[in-house]
Amino acid sequence: MSKVSVSDSTLVLSGELTNKTTYLVYTESVKHIKSNEIRNIDISEVTALDSAGVALLDELQSLASAKGSLIMVLGASQELASIIETFSSLSLPLPESVTKVGFFERIGNEGINAWKNFTILLILASESFYWSIVGIFDHRSARKGSFYAQAFQLGTSALPIVALLSIVIGFILSLQSGVQLRNYGAGVFLADLLSITMVREMGPLLTAIIVAGRSGSAIASEIATMKVTEELDALQVMALNPLRYVIVPKLHAITVVMPMLVAFSILIGMLGGVIISVGYLDLSLANFVNRAIDVIVIKDLVISFVKSTVFAWVIVIIGSYYGLQVRGGAEGVGKATTMSVVNSIFAVILLDAIFSLLYL
């Protein structure tokens, strides 16, 4: 139990001054300091003191001395004096004040940082492509089997989710369009519509979004963890180029598997259309397949292939960029992963819009 009283300009504290009691003592003492002229603090009746108690004494001294007079702590036994000596904060330098950054300065800094980050991204992309091309002819600095491992991780293991989403999207697209087309007696055109949509837009875009969410996050978190645990530094001091060793196999693998995934997505998406055409619009399977193939020209396939490859590169480069930029520990890895996914998807959609404008 602690007590606070005032006697002849002296603040008298008694009982325990520990982290369990300082809250009440502090509130009481501050009231006394505000309403009385305090010159001394008497602790002769204090029975227990810890670092919170010493912090309280320091704070009370500071508050009381702010009124002008020097405050003395009286009545400390040898034991208490020794605890005060160890834990007193009065002799410590004052904490540095943090300078506030102005609004326009902050905007300027953000702009400069954005430009710097963009140049770093470009340098990373150019170096990665350079080493990817070199890596095609020189396999020495890649881990054995890394291409197949990456192809499996980025491609094969993504098949089930690509298949599931593609068939659902193909089914929904066909259902929504089929209802409208049947009203005009144009149900037969569903095959044309779905074929063009899946080949030129939905196949590459849908697959890229799935790959960005699934594989892009895996790339960012893997590289970020390697950075945080100094694995990339270890590669560097072993005279191995981390880009060549870690990123290039991913670029090679995704360049090969992404068009395959897109082709797979298109075929499965068309299957969703078949269900509606045959089941709801009474089209024959042969008729649907013939129309779907006839409507596609080489240019559509080339655009689809180019798009999927560009999307794949963007996902790997952005994932690697955020992985390499990571700062801090576990939280940094999480942030890098999130930023990678968000920005990959944004970049993929933006690029898709540009492709659509260029090749109508």
Added chain:
Amino acid sequence: MKDEAVISTTDLVAKYGEQTILEGVSVDFLHNKVNVVLGGSGCGKTTLMRNILRLEQPFSGSVRFWGEEVTDMDEKEFNRILKRVGVLFQNGALMNSISVFENISIPLEQHTRVAPALIERIVRTKLSLVGLDHAIHLLPSELSGGMKKRAALARAIVLDPDLLICDEPSAGLDPETSAHLDELILDLKHKLNMTMIIVTHELASIHRIADRLIFLDSGKLLFQGTLAEAKSSNIEQIDRFFSVGKF
């Protein structure tokens, strides 16, 4: 309370799968003493600490804190005991997303009603004690390994705990800082009657601070007693430990 056991374990057995790490360890950590736990790598020192702190569940045996059996104690009750304990992990275990100040003020904010003005003073004092006054607003990722460990020690002692458990406090520190930490440990022991459990290999540190040695070997308790008793025990492993470390 002199010479009473703050923590005592009885026939403590710890296993990872089929592998037995601790084989029936019965040990007492005495009040207001610096209890040093030592032994070769992989002998079970860290596992012993983790089982005592219930970070891992013992396979069998019992652990008592201040005479209270904690092995099957409910979490709320055990948290009441943990509030009297400060722990310094081997790698510091600071939270990377918040500043050093915030890391150290967590126990004060969560377990006490100390006024915010005092919290800042307490944190600054504790950082000054470990020689890190300048690092108060830095993030842990901006600290070196040794600085992280010192900041973590400041966090461990922020509530002036009755018991401080340190897993290799001086590993990775320069000799001067290590000696300074030893002085701090002794200071805390004398002035706040703290009990210390220190896992360390540093012979210089052991000579400076140890009141009692607990020597583990291959998961078994080989010896517990004072430094002088350990040196005159004629136990081969202990003799080897002290002779190899001489320089």
